Amino acid sequence: MTWNAHLLRWIELPTAALAVDLSRDGRTLYAACHDGVYRVDSENGENERVATHESWTSGVCVVDGENEDPVVVSSGYDGALLFTDPRDGRTIRRIQAHGFWSWQLAHSPDRRLVASVTGQYLCGSYDYKPRPSAEPTVRVFDARSGALVRELELLSPVLSVAFDPEGKRVAAGNLMGDVRVWDIESGAELAAWTTPSFTGWGIIKGHYYTGGVYSLAFSPDGGDLYLAGMGTTRDPAAGNGRQLWQRFAWRESPPVKRDETHEGESGQGLMETLRFHPSEPYFVMAGRIQKGEWNVALFDRESGAKRASFSTETRVTDAVFSPGGERLFLAGAVNQNGPLPEGGYRKYGRIGVYALPGPVREL
Numbered sequence: 001m002t003w004n005a006h007l008l009r010w011i012e013l014p015t016a017a018l019a020v021d022l023s024r025d026g027r028t029l030y031a032a033c034h035d036g037v038y039r040v041d042s043e044n045g046e047n048e049r050v051a052t053h054e055s056w057t058s059g060v061c062v063v064d065g066e067n068e069d070p071v072v073v074s075s076g077y078d079g080a081l082l083f084t085d086p087r088d089g090r091t092i093r094r095i096q097a098h099g100f101w102s103w104q105l106a107h108s109p110d111r112r113l114v115a116s117v118t119g120q121y122l123c124g125s126y127d128y129k130p131r132p133s134a135e136p137t138v139r140v141f142d143a144r145s146g147a148l149v150r151e152l153e154l155l156s157p158v159l160s161v162a163f164d165p166e167g168k169r170v171a172a173g174n175l176m177g178d179v180r181v182w183d184i185e186s187g188a189e190l191a192a193w194t195t196p197s198f199t200g201w202g203i204i205k206g207h208y209y210t211g212g213v214y215s216l217a218f219s220p221d222g223g224d225l226y227l228a229g230m231g232t233t234r235d236p237a238a239g240n241g242r243q244l245w246q247r248f249a250w251r252e253s254p255p256v257k258r259d260e261t262h263e264g265e266s267g268q269g270l271m272e273t274l275r276f277h278p279s280e281p282y283f284v285m286a287g288r289i290q291k292g293e294w295n296v297a298l299f300d301r302e303s304g305a306k307r308a309s310f311s312t313e314t315r316v317t318d319a320v321f322s323p324g325g326e327r328l329f330l331a332g333a334v335n336q337n338g339p340l341p342e343g344g345y346r347k348y349g350r351i352g353v354y355a356l357p358g359p360v361r362e363l
Contacts, residue, residue, distance in 0.1 A: 005356055008353045010350055016317075017318070020060065027042055032060035033057060034349075036050075036052035058075050061106065063144075064110075072084045072085075073107070075097070075116050079097060079099055079101060080097060098116065109167050114141050114143050119174070121209070133157075136152060137155075137158040138161065150170075150187055155174055158174045164218045165222045175212035177213060179216075179255075191255050193255045197244060198212055198227065203235075206237070211270075214229045214272050215227070215229070215273045215285075226247050227246045227274075228273065239269060240290045241268060267289060269287055269292065271286065275321060278321055283301055284296065294309035297310075313334075317331055328353075328356055330352040333349055
């Protein structure tokens with residue numbers, strides 16, 4: 001079935017967008033791009049850079065600062081968190097959160113906490129399994145003060161992080177398919193398991209591990225944790241693993257896999273983001289397509305069935321719904337294709353603004 005989501009506009013940005021977040025009013029987007037954080041008007045596409053890191057910007061969150069004024073927190077490959085006043089681009093504070101890259105940044109539902117994950121893939125044994133990081137790989141910060149709230153350990157590199165709907169728990173996933181859930185207040189580990197489905201061992205172009213859990217999302221009731229990435233392949237560089245999500249009942253002991261991408265409902269490619277609709281019973285998964293018909297698909301939350309799909313003909317790195325769910329924003333990039341004949345370079349960052357159809361039952 002083809003999803004009749006209506007493309008309203010493509011917004012062009014100078015460089016690739018790796019992450020995106022939305023203001024509470026649903027109009028202003030903030031995109032973490034190679035060359036900094038851009039404030040973007042979702043209606044007319046006007047944009048302005050408001051913050052820069054010393055390297056690529058990898059994550060962005062709109063949080064509540066003092067007096068409930070919005071603050072933009074961004075993470076980068078410089079390992080820093082920048083707290084920026086979006087009105088004038090003033091840097092409120094800079095925190096050196098990690099000694100290596102921040103792979104992903106997330107905020108709690110109440111926008112009072114942010115979590116960042118890190119870790120470099122360094123071989124730690126004869127079979128190339130990664131060695132532990134020299135620093136904690138999951139860090140949780142107070143979004144208002146910047147104070148460190150909790151440090152947590154997961155085998156490096158940690159690629160994804162998510163808060164539960166109550167903002168009391170945080171989950172993280174790594175290259176090797178290890179997943180952990182912790183209580184933030186106490187630091188207690190609540191769940192731990194490994195799924196090998198997302199990790200590939202290259203034997204064609206090189207011997208190394210690749211892949212990993214690229215995105216995490218708790219179900220709206222908090223009882224399940226959904227993982228997204230790419231299915232295993234012997235040639236990871238080709239990106240031809242299965243477009244994969246998995247659903248785990250994380251409170252079970254041990255956690256139980258309840259469902260995953262159904263047979264015949266996917267092509268090949270790396271899935272980089274998974275997000276739940278704020279009111280309708282479905283989630284969206286998106287990423288890169290290597291072979292198949294779609295790189296964005298809608299799945300029923302309970303049955304796991306693919307209800308609809310489409311191709312953006314771009315790479316999608318992140319997605320966010322408007323507060324009411326009537327808009328879907330997809331951030332990513334197209335090929336840069338080298339310099340332009342007249343000089344300079346083509347803008348290759350993209351944000352797609354889609355108007356969604358009615359309730360999922362009508363699809």
